[in-house]
Amino acid sequence: MYATERHSRILEELDASGRVSVAGLSRVLDVTGETIRRDLDALEAAGALRRVHGGAVRRGSAVELGLPERQQRNSGAKRAIARAALALIPTTVPASIALDAGSTTGELAELLAGWRPRSGDGVLDVITHAIPLVGVLQANSALAVHAVGGVVRPTTSAAVGAVTVEGFARVRPDLAFVGANGLSAGFGLSTPDEREAAVKAAIVRSARRTIALVDASKHGDESLIRFAELADIDTLVTDAPPDPGLAAALAAADVEVVVA
Numbered sequence: 001m002y003a004t005e006r007h008s009r010i011l012e013e014l015d016a017s018g019r020v021s022v023a024g025l026s027r028v029l030d031v032t033g034e035t036i037r038r039d040l041d042a043l044e045a046a047g048a049l050r051r052v053h054g055g056a057v058r059r060g061s062a063v064e065l066g067l068p069e070r071q072q073r074n075s076g077a078k079r080a081i082a083r084a085a086l087a088l089i090p091t092t093v094p095a096s097i098a099l100d101a102g103s104t105t106g107e108l109a110e111l112l113a114g115w116r117p118r119s120g121d122g123v124l125d126v127i128t129h130a131i132p133l134v135g136v137l138q139a140n141s142a143l144a145v146h147a148v149g150g151v152v153r154p155t156t157s158a159a160v161g162a163v164t165v166e167g168f169a170r171v172r173p174d175l176a177f178v179g180a181n182g183l184s185a186g187f188g189l190s191t192p193d194e195r196e197a198a199v200k201a202a203i204v205r206s207a208r209r210t211i212a213l214v215d216a217s218k219h220g221d222e223s224l225i226r227f228a229e230l231a232d233i234d235t236l237v238t239d240a241p242p243d244p245g246l247a248a249a250l251a252a253a254d255v256e257v258v259v260a
Contacts, residue, residue: 001029001030001031003039003042006029006031006035006036006039007039007042007043007048008075009028009029010025010029010036010039010040010043010049010056011043011048011049012217013025013028014049014056014057014058015058015217016217018057018058019052019055019056019057019058020055020056021054021055022036022037022040022054022055023054024055025039025055040055040056043056044056077215077216077217077239077240077260078103078104078107078213078215078239079107080239080260081104081107081213081214081215081237081238081239081260082104082107082108082110082111082213083111083260084237084258084260085108085177085211085213085237086108086111086112086115088175088211088235088237088258089112089115089124089175090117090124090174090175091117091118091119092117092118092119092120093117093119093120093121093122093123093124093142094120094122094123094124094125095120095124095125095174096124096125096126096127096171096172096173096174096175097124097125097126097127097173097174097175097176097177098126098127098128098168098171098173098175098176098177098203098206098207099126099127099128099130099133099176099177100128100129100130100176100177100178100179100199100200100203101128101129101130101133101156101157101158101179101196101199102130102156102179102213103179104179104213104214104215105130105133105177105178105179105213106130106132106133106136108177108213109128109130109132109133109136109137110136112124112126112136112137112140112143113136113137113139113140114140115140115142115143116142117142123141123142123143123144124142124143124144125143125144125146125173126143126144126145126146127146127148127168127171127173128145128146128147128148129147129148129149129150129158129159129160129164129167129168129199130156130157130158130159131147131152131157131158131159132157134147146171147159148164148167148168149163149164149167150162150163150164150167150199151163151164153193153195153196155193156193156196158196158199159199160193160195160196160198160199161195164199164202165198165199165202168199168202168203168205168206169202169205169206171206172206172207172208173206173207173208174207174208174209175207175208175209175210175211176203176204176206176207176209176210176211177211177213178200178203178204178210178211178212178213178228178233179212179213179214180200180212180214180218180223180227180228181218181221181223182218182220182221182222182223183212183214183218183219183220183221183236183246184219184220184221184222184246185220185230185245185246185248185249185250186222186249187222187226188226188227188228188229188230188232189212189214189226189227189228189229189230189232189233190221190222190223190224190225190226190227191223191224191225191227192223192224192225193224193225194225196227197225197226197227198227200227200228201227201228204227204228204232204233209234209235210228210232210233210234210235211233211234211235211236211237212228212233212235212236212237213237213238214236214237214238215238215239216238216239216240216242219238219240219242219243219246220243220246229253230249230250230252230253230255231253231254231255233253233255234255234256235255235256235257235258236250236255236256236257236258237258237260238257238258238259238260239259239260240259241257241259242257
């Protein structure tokens with residue numbers, strides 16, 4: 001098993017229980033304890049966890065992983081969510097969508113790179129501030145890609161700032177697909193960075209319909225800054241049913257839940 005595969009498994013175990021041990025991971029992954037310790041050190045350096053005696057625990061809510069590390073986590077779930085999200089995009093054009101920055105929306109962009117409409121003479125307008133997604137999408141002649149500018153954050157490769165917020169205030173896409181670092185009954189949708197939160201909130205306000213793409217590892221989590229209430233979104237696409245408390249809150253907010 002390659003190091004990247006072990007790191008992904010370690011993070012999945014950590015998401016499931018909140019704490020992992022060197023001995024337990026060594027048994028599960030069938031590698032030496034020294035290998036696991038090196039893996040944990042590398043993940044701590046990337047900001048993915050905090051080392052404690054004998055293992056590791058989850059980091060606090062203000063910690064934000066870089067895009068490469070996020071792409072490794074729960075990749076299968078994110079691909080399933082992206083496939084379900086693709087089915088919600090209109091098959092006739094012209095139509096328009098906004099794409100938030102993030103690893104799950106990145107999976108959706110990969111699918112959109114080969115997307116074709118079933119009928120219609122126009123194109124699907126795609127509005128995004130995520131620099132990597134522009135490169136993924138721009139070669140598809142069925143898409144008209146609108147890049148929203150701003151200052152690019154190295155952590156997420158997303159444009160942020162007043163220019164970005166104003167850019168989304170000037171558009172009205174049919175659908176918006178947004179990601180989140182946390183989704184909870186009491187706090188709504190949240191993310192660690194204030195500038196990212198402002199852009200996400202602007203995307204939510206801009207759209208006629210907002211679809212949140214949030215994998216189950218984030219259910220119940222509360223990151224530092226809320227950018228939307230549950231009532232601000234129309235649909236949640238996820239990979240597992242929410243627990244009863246979150247499910248009740250989503251139902252009360254009239255949020256449709258799609259389980260991929």
